[in-house]
Amino acid sequence: MEIGLVTYAPETVKGYDYHVYYSKWVNGSIFPAAKGMQNDVTCFCDAKAIREKPDIVAISKNGPALRKNRKANLAFDYVCPTNPEYLNKVLDYIKELNKEEILGTTLNLYHFPEEEFCVCPRCVELWRTSGLNWIDWRADTVTKFIAKAKKYLKGTFAVEMFPDPVLAKQRFGVDLDRVAELVDYFHVPLSARDYTTNYWVDLLARDFLKILKKPIMLELSAEMPNFEKMDSLLKTIAHLSKRSFKAILLLVHDSKNAMQIIEFAIKNKDFRDWLAKFEFSEMIKIVEKWATIY
Numbered sequence: 001m002e003i004g005l006v007t008y009a010p011e012t013v014k015g016y017d018y019h020v021y022y023s024k025w026v027n028g029s030i031f032p033a034a035k036g037m038q039n040d041v042t043c044f045c046d047a048k049a050i051r052e053k054p055d056i057v058a059i060s061k062n063g064p065a066l067r068k069n070r071k072a073n074l075a076f077d078y079v080c081p082t083n084p085e086y087l088n089k090v091l092d093y094i095k096e097l098n099k100e101e102i103l104g105t106t107l108n109l110y111h112f113p114e115e116e117f118c119v120c121p122r123c124v125e126l127w128r129t130s131g132l133n134w135i136d137w138r139a140d141t142v143t144k145f146i147a148k149a150k151k152y153l154k155g156t157f158a159v160e161m162f163p164d165p166v167l168a169k170q171r172f173g174v175d176l177d178r179v180a181e182l183v184d185y186f187h188v189p190l191s192a193r194d195y196t197t198n199y200w201v202d203l204l205a206r207d208f209l210k211i212l213k214k215p216i217m218l219e220l221s222a223e224m225p226n227f228e229k230m231d232s233l234l235k236t237i238a239h240l241s242k243r244s245f246k247a248i249l250l251l252v253h254d255s256k257n258a259m260q261i262i263e264f265a266i267k268n269k270d271f272r273d274w275l276a277k278f279e280f281s282e283m284i285k286i287v288e289k290w291a292t293i294y
């Protein structure tokens with residue numbers, strides 16, 4: 001198993017095999033490509049674009065796909081995924097990104113906000129003329145977008161996803177089997193403030209391993225300020241390392257944060273004894289590698 005980072009800074013850190021960099025954010029900020037890294041592109045969540053042009057937002061009978069609309073209960077502001085101008089803007093960005101020496105591209109938030117979206121006049125017309133039912137039309141729309149984006153990509157291709165293994169198609173229009181045919185791996189974020197309660201991580205991790213027909217990189221939040229949280233994070237990774245994930249990715253603020261995790265793991269004798277006692281061989285390999293570097 002590999003260990004990697006997901007980061008907002010275009011810097012690699014020794015001891016991590018893989019680096020994912022957020023190059024286009026949900027707030028609409030865009031950044032130049034991070035060379036040698038996997039560049040993560042937020043597609044249809046773009047608060048800035050919606051502020052500038054409010055009519056591009058996705059619509060439901062309960063109102064627009066905006067955080068401030070609490071009837072919708074969304075974490076981000078979503079553009080309608082069939083808006084042709086916005087779509088081209090995203091594809092142009094992906095094209096430019098792939099002119100640089102990047103490792104690959106990960107698409108993020110490339111789907112509908114929820115099952116009741118989008119009922120703008122254009123989407124309703126496209127759905128009616130498609131001859132498909134609502135769920136299949138939405139999945140078809142999302143799959144076609146991913147396939148279109150893929151034409152501009154080089155290197156490793158992945159998609160992130162909202163971690164719902166059961167209702168992905170119904171809620172977001174993400175048909176996991178069809179998407180699997182297009183990507184090299186899935187990037188599944190299981191974000192949390194900490195992993196002191198972690199049964200749900202194991203639950204979702206195992207469900208995704210059973211369902212997804214491509215390798216999986218699992219992301220955990222690692223912006224941990226204290227001993228207890230760091231200890232539970234590392235033990236959660238150790239448990240996951242017994243399963244067949246391609247990698248565990250740690251979301252960090254920056255390289256200093258990434259090195260803190262390594263330092264904690266190397267210097268914590270109790271943790272290393274615990275790994276040895278319960279035979280976490282994959283995790284032991286990672287910590288031993290870290291110890292030779294730092």
Ligand SMILES: [Zn+2]
Nearest residue numbers: 080118120123
């Ligand atoms: Zn629409």
